[in-house]
Amino acid sequence: MAAPQSTSLAEGRAQFEAAVRPVLPRLYRFCLALSGDSDRADDLFQNTLIKAYANAASFEGRSDLVVWICGIARHEHLEARRTEARRRGLFEQFVDACASAFGFGAEDERKSPEAMVIQNEHAGQLLACLQTLPEEFRTVVVLCDIEELGYDRVAEILGVPKGTVKSRHARGRARLRVAYEKLVAAKPETPAREEEEEST
DSSP states (O other), X not given: OOOOOTHHHHSOHHHHHHHHGXXXXXXXXXXXXXXXXXXXXXXXXXHHHHHHHHTGGGOOSSSXXXXXXXXXXXXXXXXXXXXXXXXXXXXXXXXXXXXXXXXXXXXXXXXOHHHHHHHHHHHHHHXXXXXXXXXXXXXXXXXXXXXXXXXXXXHHHHTSOHHHHHHHHHHHHHHHHHHHHHHHHHSOOOHHHHHHHXXX
């Protein structure tokens, strides 16, 4: 397919839709190949079209439209992976910080497979407890401890005084600890643990 002129992309939404419609099946297949998952492929597909529309004026017909729009999809995919990896790393740091504060988890960085399983279980429990916090506390805990933003920046984002952010952060962490301890206390012991105790 010959590359359309830049005006066919930049003149308006109708022209943009008409220009990209022939390449949509190929674009979606490319998004699916990148994502390996239909839900993620749908998100990537939509994000790519939004980004392509926003940058339509930059397409000057010097390359094939498929190459141009698939390049946008690849860039969006890589950005999403970097963001996901960053958030996962920050959440792991958050779990490690809670492990130290709450007194669970292995200190050795070279964790055994068993320790990793336990840590993942704690991470799941912490996330469940985090969801139970009132929004005002949950938001501050996420911004401060997972996104690693300072009090000044969080105050700016939320439009509240810095002192309010500090108070909500402290109270949110305290509530998180209470919720976690209640969850652990309510969790029944595993059969293996019970058999071990019976044998002693």
